Amino acid sequence: MSRKLDRATSAIDVVIIGAGVVGCAIARELSRYEVRVVVCEAAAEAGQGGASKANTGILHAGYDPLPGTLMARLCVRGNALYDRICADLGIQIVRNGTLVVAMSVEERSHLDELLQRGLANGVSGMRVLTRDELLALEPRLNPKADSALFAGTGGTVEPYEVTIVLAENAAVNGVEFLFESPVRGIRSVRGSWEVAIDRRILQTRFIVNAAGLFADDISAMAGAGDFTLYPRRGEYVLIENQLDYEVHRPVFQVPTTRGKGIVVSRTVDGTIIAGPTADDGDDKESTATTTDGLARTLAGARRSVPMLDSRHVIAQFVGNRAVMKERDDFLIEIGAPRFVNVAGIKSPGLTAAPAIAEYVVGLLGEEGLKLRKNVDFVAENATEMLFRCCSAEQQERMIAGDPSFGRIVCRCECVTEGDVVRAIRRPAGARTVDGVKFRTRAGMGRCQAGFCEPRVVDILARELTSSALAVTKCGPGSEILVGNLRPEGGHNA
Ligand SMILES: Cc1cc2nc3c(=O)[nH]c(=O)nc-3n(C[C@H](O)[C@H](O)[C@H](O)COP(=O)(O)OP(=O)(O)OC[C@H]3O[C@@H](n4cnc5c(N)ncnc54)[C@H](O)[C@@H]3O)c2cc1C
Structure with a gap:
């Protein structure tokens, strides 16, 4: 039996709540070890639920936080880690x-x-x-x-790109992502935790609370510390x-x-x-x-x-x-046995994320998580250059190999059908129109999706074998089409 199958069938070691840049960085860092990690995310995709898709995208040097704070230390360390991460993951x-x-x-x-x-x-x-x-x-x-x-x-950097790519690499290395899975309750049962999501209850030994602005609610659910965001x-x-x-x-x-x-x-x-x-x-x-x-x-x-x-x-x-009432620093500490709060991660949280991940894995180790190296860990993501980033010769070869690279979906940003299909088929790949946008830039140009949106909806429906009516912008409640103009489903409106 392969090591990957072992990991998939074994009990959960760590549940991470939240797939923002911090949760995804922690997930990837943990995937360097032989631990089974499940990420529960309320939103439809990584990086769609909170601050990680809506910030300035600056890698801060570290002159801003007060000396001696965790923020200062992790900002400077995180900044330094970005060159390696970006080189490995093609960010x-x-x-x-x-x-x-x-x-x-x-x-x-x-x-x-x-x-x-x-x-x-x-x-x-x-x-x-x-x-x-x-x-x-x-x-x-x-x-x-x-x-x-x-x-x-x-x-x-592009903050959403960092988040998505970290999630995809964590998935390649065996981390399981449960999207549209908001955590509704947590309780401690005989040395382990039960985490209630909509469809099931997960049993895990360790929890990492990386729920962004909602980390105070998650901590309160577990009785793991009282703070307000x-x-x-x-x-x-x-x-x-x-x-x-x-x-x-x-x-x-x-x-x-x-x-x-x-x-x-x-x-x-x-x-x-x-x-x-x-x-x-x-x-x-x-x-x-x-x-x-x-x-x-x-x-x-x-x-x-x-x-x-x-x-x-x-x-x-x-x-x-996510501003914390009680302190002006990151709060990253054990809130209850085998429960780590990662809260108050305001700016420079994007910069600090890789260092936060290292720090959290260290805390989990101190709490008793066995950290045996995963010898199958793959640091790099398979290189899949977008069509517009390729040379003319490469583009010709791509079209010859797969004609869908010859069909332009987004004119403003020169995104092809082949690019969109790849974005959907990757591990932890795109499930929504925004997911395609953040992976390919389709819809980010001057016309703001006027031309490409219907085409992206069609490709998503085809690839996910769902109806175009079920395709959303960014998860349930953001459906794009309301019905068929013709009963037999000829044209969507
Ligand atoms: C305006 C602004 C500008 C910024 N500029 C910068 C910058 O230039 N450089 C920089 O370094 N940092 C910057 N930051 C900070 C940075 O964006 C954040 O520190 C970082 O994105 C926080 O990531 P996170 O993963 O902790 O939170 P989030 O990205 O908010 O992720 C938390 C996730 O938890 C999920 N979640 C919440 N509740 C639940 C639940 N019950 N169950 C399951 N999932 C749940 C949410 O859906 C969300 O996806 C900025 C922040 C803001 C808001």
Whole structure:
């Protein structure tokens, strides 16, 4: 009997609750060992349920968190781990530094504070730039800028890509993902845990609570610690890149007590992103954008890049930070025997995620989880370049081998039917229109899915052998089609 089958039929060792970037990073890290891991996720796919798909995508250097905090330590370590992870998993990464811009002599003193903090946290490659040096690096910035802190180890990734690819690699290495499986209850029974999801009860020895903004509810269910999380909304705009306001790296303003201010940055795919606002609320699930948020984001962004033009706005979105009432640091600790809380993972949680994973596996080991190396662990994902990223010769070969690579599904982003099919067929692959979008960029371009959505719906229905009416944007309740215009099902509406 193969080792993989052994693992699949054995009892569950660890249930991870939440498939955001933190849960997926932990799942992948655990898959380096011979442990049976099941991830329960409320949403339809990895990275769709919380902050991991809706953030700025910045790899923070680590000058921001206070020295001595877990946040500072795991941010710097996580940042350093990204090069290896991105190389292994084929994740796009741009590491050309970040800037914090001071607009006045008064603000300049804050740069020195950040520099000292960064040095205390062990961040390398930082220096303060004069106005001329800054404008040579980023000519479209406000000419009234005074100076800036440059942090060379900063960079950008696509946060949803990181999350999805970590999940897919964990799945390749034997981790089981249960999507649309919100955890409803947890109880301790004679040295193990029972986890109730909609369709069944899972028995596991260890639990990792990586439920993002809902980690307080999960902890309360298990009697594993009392803390409160509330959402701090952050609104963003995505803007078509134009020469007049092109930036090449994240440009921060001097931070305040409420956060790092409005950032103007460039995603790894070249779109300009501006945001986030910072508004405390109590609705953890509210992701509706507002005209007020749009106005404040643009006004804040224009402080750094005056030429930003609202006529080129492509899309708006909201991400909710998981802010903990009781402390201003990550809470990663044993909440009850064999139960690890991973809570309050606000920014820089994306950066820190790989280091959080290492740290959590260490805690599980201390709690008694046997960590024997999985000799079958595969660190790399099979390379499957998207059609548009291939050379003309490669593209010709792809079409010759499979004509579906010759059929364009998304014109704006040059995504082919073959790309979409691959995205669906991968382990822990796409199940929704957003899942296809986040894996291929189909629907992310100027027309915002006007052309490709019906085609993506058809391919999903065909590949998942379901009706087109059952295909959703991002899980139950977000069905795209409402019925057939013809009773025999000729055309969907
Ligand atoms: C506006 C904003 C900007 C940010 N910018 C950056 C940045 O530039 N760089 C950076 O490093 N960090 C940034 N962050 C922080 C980063 O996004 C988060 O730290 C990170 O995404 C947290 O990941 P997570 O897995 O803990 O949470 P989430 O991504 O929220 O995942 C939690 C998952 O748990 C699931 N879940 C919840 N309840 C249950 C349940 N009962 N049963 C099953 N599943 C459940 C949810 O559906 C969700 O998928 C930003 C955050 C925000 C909001």
